[in-house]
Amino acid sequence: MPLLVFVVIVFGVPMLVLLGGTFTKEGTFSTANLTESLQGAYLTALFGSVKLSALVAVLGGVLGTFLAQAVVTSRFRALREAVLTASGVLANFGGVPLAFAWIATLGNSGVVTTTLGLGQHGWSLYNFWGLTLVYLYFSIPLQVLTVVPALDGLRPQWREAAQNNGASTWQFWRYVGIPVLTPALLGGVVLLFGGAFSAYATAQAMVGSTVPLVTLKIADALTGNVLIGHENVALALSLDMIVVAGLVMAVYLPLQRRSARWLR
Amino acid sequence: MNSARVEFRGLRRRFGSTVALDGLDLTVEPGELIALLGPSGCGKTTALRCLAGFEQPDEGEVLVDGADITRVPANRRDAGMVFQSYSLFPNLNARDNVSFGMRVRKAPAAKRHARAQELLELVGLPSVGDRYPHQLSGGQQQRVALARALALEPRVLLLDEPLSALDAKVRVTLREEIRRLQLSLGITTIFVTHDQEEALSMADRVAVLRDGRLEQVADPATLYDRPATAFVAEFVGAMNHLPGLVSGDGVTVLGQTLPVEGPSPDAAQADVLVRPEAVLVTPDAEGDGIVMVSSFRGSTARLRIRLGDGTEVLADVPGHDSARFAPGTAVRIGLVERPVLVSARSETGAAAAVPEPDVV
Amino acid sequence: MASLTPQVTPQVTTQAATGTAPARGGRPRQRGATAARSRVWRGVVLVLAAVYFLVPLIASFVFTVKVPDQGFSLDAYGQIFSAEGFGGSLLLSLGLGVATIVLVLLLTLPAAVAVRLGAPRLRPVLEVVCTLPLVVPPITFVAGISTVLRWGPDYLATTPLYQTIIAVQNPDFPVVLVLAYVVLALPFAYRSLDAGLGAIDVRTLSEAARNLGASWPHVLLRVIIPNMRSAMASASFLTLALVLGEFTIARLLSFETFPNWIYRISGSQAQVSVAVSVFSLLITWLLLLALSSAGARQRSGS
Numbered sequence: 001m002p003l004l005v006f007v008v009i010v011f012g013v014p015m016l017v018l019l020g021g022t023f024t025k026e027g028t029f030s031t032a033n034l035t036e037s038l039q040g041a042y043l044t045a046l047f048g049s050v051k052l053s054a055l056v057a058v059l060g061g062v063l064g065t066f067l068a069q070a071v072v073t074s075r076f077r078a079l080r081e082a083v084l085t086a087s088g089v090l091a092n093f094g095g096v097p098l099a100f101a102w103i104a105t106l107g108n109s110g111v112v113t114t115t116l117g118l119g120q121h122g123w124s125l126y127n128f129w130g131l132t133l134v135y136l137y138f139s140i141p142l143q144v145l146t147v148v149p150a151l152d153g154l155r156p157q158w159r160e161a162a163q164n165n166g167a168s169t170w171q172f173w174r175y176v177g178i179p180v181l182t183p184a185l186l187g188g189v190v191l192l193f194g195g196a197f198s199a200y201a202t203a204q205a206m207v208g209s210t211v212p213l214v215t216l217k218i219a220d221a222l223t224g225n226v227l228i229g230h231e232n233v234a235l236a237l238s239l240d241m242i243v244v245a246g247l248v249m250a251v252y253l254p255l256q257r258r259s260a261r262w263l264r
Numbered sequence: 265m266n267s268a269r270v271e272f273r274g275l276r277r278r279f280g281s282t283v284a285l286d287g288l289d290l291t292v293e294p295g296e297l298i299a300l301l302g303p304s305g306c307g308k309t310t311a312l313r314c315l316a317g318f319e320q321p322d323e324g325e326v327l328v329d330g331a332d333i334t335r336v337p338a339n340r341r342d343a344g345m346v347f348q349s350y351s352l353f354p355n356l357n358a359r360d361n362v363s364f365g366m367r368v369r370k371a372p373a374a375k376r377h378a379r380a381q382e383l384l385e386l387v388g389l390p391s392v393g394d395r396y397p398h399q400l401s402g403g404q405q406q407r408v409a410l411a412r413a414l415a416l417e418p419r420v421l422l423l424d425e426p427l428s429a430l431d432a433k434v435r436v437t438l439r440e441e442i443r444r445l446q447l448s449l450g451i452t453t454i455f456v457t458h459d460q461e462e463a464l465s466m467a468d469r470v471a472v473l474r475d476g477r478l479e480q481v482a483d484p485a486t487l488y489d490r491p492a493t494a495f496v497a498e499f500v501g502a503m504n505h506l507p508g509l510v511s512g513d514g515v516t517v518l519g520q521t522l523p524v525e526g527p528s529p530d531a532a533q534a535d536v537l538v539r540p541e542a543v544l545v546t547p548d549a550e551g552d553g554i555v556m557v558s559s560f561r562g563s564t565a566r567l568r569i570r571l572g573d574g575t576e577v578l579a580d581v582p583g584h585d586s587a588r589f590a591p592g593t594a595v596r597i598g599l600v601e602r603p604v605l606v607s608a609r610s611e612t613g614a615a616a617a618v619p620e621p622d623v624v
Numbered sequence: 625m626a627s628l629t630p631q632v633t634p635q636v637t638t639q640a641a642t643g644t645a646p647a648r649g650g651r652p653r654q655r656g657a658t659a660a661r662s663r664v665w666r667g668v669v670l671v672l673a674a675v676y677f678l679v680p681l682i683a684s685f686v687f688t689v690k691v692p693d694q695g696f697s698l699d700a701y702g703q704i705f706s707a708e709g710f711g712g713s714l715l716l717s718l719g720l721g722v723a724t725i726v727l728v729l730l731l732t733l734p735a736a737v738a739v740r741l742g743a744p745r746l747r748p749v750l751e752v753v754c755t756l757p758l759v760v761p762p763i764t765f766v767a768g769i770s771t772v773l774r775w776g777p778d779y780l781a782t783t784p785l786y787q788t789i790i791a792v793q794n795p796d797f798p799v800v801l802v803l804a805y806v807v808l809a810l811p812f813a814y815r816s817l818d819a820g821l822g823a824i825d826v827r828t829l830s831e832a833a834r835n836l837g838a839s840w841p842h843v844l845l846r847v848i849i850p851n852m853r854s855a856m857a858s859a860s861f862l863t864l865a866l867v868l869g870e871f872t873i874a875r876l877l878s879f880e881t882f883p884n885w886i887y888r889i890s891g892s893q894a895q896v897s898v899a900v901s902v903f904s905l906l907i908t909w910l911l912l913l914a915l916s917s918a919g920a921r922q923r924s925g926s
Contacts, residue, residue, distance in 0.1 A: 010806070011757070013768075070666040070669040071670075092865060101901055157348075175364065179355040200762070219875075234767050
């Protein structure tokens with residue numbers, strides 16, 4: 001199949017080179033790059049990325065679920081359609097334009113910043129919390145998209161059967177509702193983590209390299225912002241990222257399968 | 265298990281512009297199995313849900329053993345319910361599903377597992393305790409749901425079309441089993457269905473509902489033989505509408521004069537309601553009728569016969585006789601001598617045979 | 625199920641109604657209070673969400689039309705078109721988009737059909753292949769690519785592959801970007817095509833066509849593709865949106881695509897860059913809205 005050949009060449013070769021480069025230093029096999037990528041500023045960046053992604057994933061997961069629940073229980077059909085369509089659009093809204101929209105809003109000379117005079121109170125968008133705020137903008141809609149089908153899949157019979165067996169609303173959620181939703185909720189959180197973890201454009205356009213993030217470090221290293229002889233550290237960092245992302249996917253897929261089985 | 269008497273009194277419920285229940289009065293005797301039968305939208309499910317506490321009636325009350333439970337929340341009512349389908353909790357295995365109610369009531373694990381096992385044996389599934397709903401067949405799921413409904417020893421059992429999502433064969437075995445179980449437990453049971461065959465074969469009494477009102481409640485034989493209204497007559501089994509002439513206590517139809525059952529209409533021209541099995545057919549080259557269609561059903565064959573005046577009549581003949589009534593055969597028809605039900609002439613003018621209701 | 629559905633929604637209404645009619649006993653009033661509370665809660669959530677999601681959009685627009693000491697002006701939008709590099713970068717991105725769409729459809733459509741018809745055992749392989757680009761962040765992918773491009777010339781200087789490597793980096797039309805974008809677009813394209821194929825029952829269709837004497841190419845061109853139009857359109861739209869917004873790979877390989885151009889001019893012309901952002905956002909929205917309403921129309925039509 002031509003598709004497989006294509007993927008092997010265009011995707012496989014760079015990945016192999018990446019793997020090879022990671023373990024090569026000055027022409028010989030070495031784990032020095034990998035070790036270096038897990039030390040000092042690089043380790044800080046890796047932690048920074050994980051911390052930011054985890055925060056975005058948890059916050060986005062919780063807020064997105066609330067929004068999804070509000071939409072699903074609403075009796076206005078049009079509201080539901082509007083929120084779902086908007087979520088579809090906003091979940092794909094990332095990159096440079098997103099960063100600029102927020103800079104124009106809450107940046108140093110942003111409309112809201114100047115109108116409310118936030119600048120005098122030490123407000124700055126260009127830090128860890130600012131990034132979190134901006135990342136949530138595409139993460140919450142993504143969570144809505146993941147969770148709404150699961151909430152729709154909660155059959156009214158389950159709640160009624162639980163009531164019929166003497167359960168209170170709280171007991172229904174505790175023994176049935178939340179356990180049934182958990183795979184979908186966690187699956188969504190994992191997706192959000194992955195999205196935030198690999199985001200680069202938004203961060204680059206917003207904060208440059210003032211917030212330590214692994215994607216920014218890799219880009220720096222690739223564009224020659226490192227000492228001679230350390231170019232391959234970028235590759236090692238990339239490998240670190242792939243490992244983290246791979247772990248995330250390894251968690252996500254079984255969760256998704258279980259959720260699909262329960263809510264079919 | 266002590267069984268309860270259930271009374272619906274003047275129950276009214278409307279959803280927007282549709283009236284689901286329009287003053288329903290019905291009493292269910294302790295230990296009996298009553299079937300609520302009717303077309304979809306007749307209010308039978310709403311009545312059941314009012315009893316279970318999932319619906320609040322706008323007017324009227326629901327009494328269990330004389331106590332008004334209309335305002336008691338659903339989770340404090342003493343009624344076990346089996347739903348149409350997919351009501352098992354997907355995250356719990358069969359045993360935990362059955363013992364859910366006991367878990368909510370904080371019964372110790374060992375005790376509730378033992379009880380769940382007992383119930384699973386009762387419904388004929390002793391070895392599925394560890395399986396999850398998606399690993400069970402539809403029939404097994406409904407058995408587990410039944411065990412779950414019985415787990416808290418309710419005084420009333422509610423069945424909301426529990427068989428309608430199952431295969432024909434499973435449906436028949438399961439309905440026999442439900443009936444057997446109900447008789448042995450002696451539990452008051454209300455069974456909602458749109459399938460007349462199911463209702464007639466299982467219930468002690470059948471209540472036919474139409475537009476939120478009770479049309480008739482009677483034991484299956486009475487319901488079939490002496491339908492109180494034309495609606496019941498048509499909904500339960502197939503029915504011929506034949507043109508007749510009323511005179512005094514008798515009605516003349518197809519050249520025969522038969523006594524009238526129930527009230528006679530004012531007009532002389534009327535429709536006479538006759539079951540297909542009450543039509544006698546004999547092959548006769550001189551006969552007035554011609555067999556148009558013959559559909560073989562095993563024990564019987566149903567014939568559609570056209571008479572000289574254009575009237576169409578449905579008639580049932582024994583299956584082994586069907587060869588004598590191939591389409592095109594000329595036949596003579598008569599009616600069994602017994603009282604017949606008469607209704608006002610239908611607007612369709614010349615009485616035509618009613619299309620058969622779908623018997624699935 | 626059918627008998628349940630119409631009853632679920634009105635239930636909310638009546639509970640809310642009993643809440644406002646205190647003449648009933650204690651119980652329904654309590655239930656009404658719960659319903660009212662959950663309605664308030666729902667309203668708060670929705671309002672907060674609306675504020676969070678709408679304010680940046682509105683503020684961005686205000687930012688672009690507000691000129692100090694002058695008030696309202698649409699100049700920034702006018703300047704977009706005259707700005708240096710605008711036409712070139714937009715054309716480059718569009719060209720890349722078209723090339724990527726063609727290539728991705730050529731690769732995935734036969735593969736998706738083949739998996740449905742002939743080789744269902746290859747399906748897991750294809751699923752994995754199409755999940756990989758989601759697992760591997762674009763930045764690590766580009767790290768690999770740039771390394772290949774950097775090292776390639778040293779090792780391959782004497783072979784014809786050297787020419788290839790130079791050729792794919794032609795700044796007028798960087799084929800390497802097309803190749804990379806095809807990989808990124810694979811998961812989305814494959815999913816929408818596979819969903820489209822699932823909806824039309826390819827097997828029966830193609831067997832019917834074969835039975836009527838059609839050859840395989842004929843089946844593909846005359847039977848399957850016409851029935852797949854909307855799935856292919858959705859795959860194309862998603863791919864286009866992806867290419868038009870892609871920043872990471874183009875930036876790190878130093879090609880000035882549209883997003884990179886926006887980024888570059890942001891330093892000198894902040895207003896224009898935000899205006900372009902708003903503008904490109906609108907275009908993406910229109911594309912995706914068209915896509916989702918087309919999808920909805922098709923669902924209701926079938």
